[in-house]
Amino acid sequence: xxxxxxxxxxxxxxxxxDDGVAFSQFLMMSAGLLAPIAAHAxxxxxxxxxxxxxxxxxIKMPVSGTPKGVLVFFHGYKSSAELQMQHRALxxxxxxxxxxxxxxDGLNGTWSHPNAPxxxxxxxxxxxxxxxxxxxxxGFTAKNTLVGGFSQGASMAWYTLxxxxxxxxxxxxxxxxxxxxxxxxADCVADMPPIVHIHGSADKTFPLSGRAIGSSxxxxxxxxxxxxxxxxxxxxxEAPVEKTIGGISCEVTPGCNRGEVAxxxxxGGHQVRPEHLDAALREIGF
Numbered sequence: 465x466x467x468x469x470x471x472x473x474x475x476x477x478x479x480x481x482d483d484g485v486a487f488s489q490f491l492m493m494s495a496g497l498l499a500p501i502a503a504h505a506x507x508x509x510x511x512x513x514x515x516x517x518x519x520x521x522x523i524k525m526p527v528s529g530t531p532k533g534v535l536v537f538f539h540g541y542k543s544s545a546e547l548q549m550q551h552r553a554l555x556x557x558x559x560x561x562x563x564x565x566x567x568x569d570g571l572n573g574t575w576s577h578p579n580a581p582x583x584x585x586x587x588x589x590x591x592x593x594x595x596x597x598x599x600x601x602x603g604f605t606a607k608n609t610l611v612g613g614f615s616q617g618a619s620m621a622w623y624t625l626x627x628x629x630x631x632x633x634x635x636x637x638x639x640x641x642x643x644x645x646x647x648x649x650a651d652c653v654a655d656m657p658p659i660v661h662i663h664g665s666a667d668k669t670f671p672l673s674g675r676a677i678g679s680s681x682x683x684x685x686x687x688x689x690x691x692x693x694x695x696x697x698x699x700x701x702e703a704p705v706e707k708t709i710g711g712i713s714c715e716v717t718p719g720c721n722r723g724e725v726a727x728x729x730x731x732g733g734h735q736v737r738p739e740h741l742d743a744a745l746r747e748i749g750f
Contacts (some may be wrong), residue, residue: 465727468473468557473508476528481726484674486507486594488603507601508523508601508724509523509524509525510521510522510524513545513569514597514601516590516593516594516596516597517590517593518585518586518589518590519568519569519571519585519590519593519594520545520569521536521545521566521568521569521594521597522545522548522549522566522567522569523562523564523565523566523567523598523602524549524555524559524564524565524566526559526562526563526684529562531558531562531563531564531565531577532562532563532608532750533562533564533604533607533608533609533610533611533633533750534563534564534565534598534602534608534609534610534639534732535558535563535564535565535566535610535611535636535745536566536568536594536595536609536610536611536612536743537554537565537566537567537612537617538568538570538575538611538612538613538614538615538616538617538618538620538624539568539569539570539612539613539614539617540566540571540614540616540617540622540640541574541615541616541617542573542574542697543568543570543573543617544555544569544573545568545569546567546569548567549565549567551587552740553738554736554738554741556738557738557741557742557745558745560742560743561742561745561746561750562750563610563745563750564602564604564644566581566594566598568591568594568620570617570620570634571584571585571588572615572638572706574585574611574703575616575617575619575620577619577620577623577643578623578647579642579643579644579681579682580616580619580643580681581677581678581680581681587620587623588623588624588627588628589745591620591624591628592628592631594632595609595628598666605689606630606631606632607633608633608634608744609631609632609633610633610634610635610636610750611624611625611633611634611635611637611750612634612636612638612741613637613640614637614638614639614640614736615638615639615640615667615669615670615734616640616670617640618638618639618640618641618670619640619641619642619643619684619739621635621637621649622637622640622641622642622689623642624704624745625641625652625656625657625659625693626642626647626651626652626653626656627652627653628653629652629653629655629657630653630655630656630732631654632657633657633660633750634657634659634745634748634749634750635656635658635659635660635748636659636660636661636662636741636744636748637659637660637661638663638735638736638740639662639663639664639667639669639670639734639735639736640670640683641661641663641670641674641682641684641685641686641689641690642692643674643681643682643683643684643688644674644681644682644683644684644685644746646684646685646688646689646692647692649692649695649696650663651695652692652693654696654698654721655721655722656693656696656721657723657748658720658722658723658724658725658743658747658748658749659723659724659725659726659748660709660714660726660728660747660748661686661690661692661726661727661728662687662710662712662728662730662736662740662744663727663728663729663730663741664729664730664731664732664734664735665724665730665731665732665734666731666732666733667732667733668733668734669733669734670683670734671683671720672675672685672686672687672729673685673686674686686727687727690725690727693725693731694720694725697720697721697722697725699717699718699719699720699724699725700718700719700720702719704716704717704727705717705718707726709726709728709743709744709747710728710739710740710742710743710744711714711728711739711743712728712729712740712743713728713729714726714727714728714729715727715728723748723749724747726744726747728740728744744748
């Protein structure tokens with residue numbers, strides 16, 4: 465098992481022939497301007513990055529049929545969108561669910577989310593550009609855009625949910641949460657979508673309680689991060705419901721603003737497994 469982001473004006477000429485040529489050119493230009501959004505999708509895809517302000521992402525569509533949504537995935541530390549797309553098992557799981565797979569590209573192999581060691585760009589603005597581009601090129605909207613990530617990429621997904629979760633329909637994250645100090649509840653939007661977070665109890669890279677990175681940075685605590693999300697989403701105050709998702713024991717909090725928040729803890733280490741992604745996508749309705 466493999467483990468694993470002009471000015472267009474028409475002016476009539478003096479002669480009939482000139483009119484015909486000019487009008488033909490006008491029609492061609494108009495057709496280009498009025499072409500469906502899908503026509504612009506050919507500008508990028510597969511091995512060709514989709515370039516936006518501040519960065520880029522790569523996307524792979526399902527082999528057949530119109531995708532019903534997109535999974536926007538943030539890679540782990542020292543990885544890239546190109547390398548993420550090579551983890552075919554995750555891409556294939558997304559495709560099996562009718563989803564396009566979009567790998568977002570970090571700068572210098574890392575992410576500049578709040579409290580991160582790197583500070584290379586405004587990630588909130590960049591991700592907003594990615595969401596805008598996914599809608600413009602491919603027609604994906606807040607109703608069918610999911611986010612996911614692994615390790616520090618999962619942290620990016622969490623901050624994306626906190627800052628603009630209203631632009632997403634669900635999230636599946638692995639082995640990474642907020643960093644210390646955690647955001648305040650008021651820092652996050654209230655209408656975050658359903659979330660399934662999967663983490664290993666033996667994870668030493670991003671432990672459940674987090675760990676120090678150098679002398680100035682610290683990964684956040686998974687349980688405190690989940691508690692913050694549950695409170696912000698106004699989940700029911702009753703004890704979480706025990707549920708098995710993909711063979712993992714999970715604590716699921718029902719009655720949240722837009723859907724459940726699930727914390728699933730397995731006995732493994734720092735990893736993302738395709739079968740877990742498969743089960744989690746089913747759990748959030750995709």
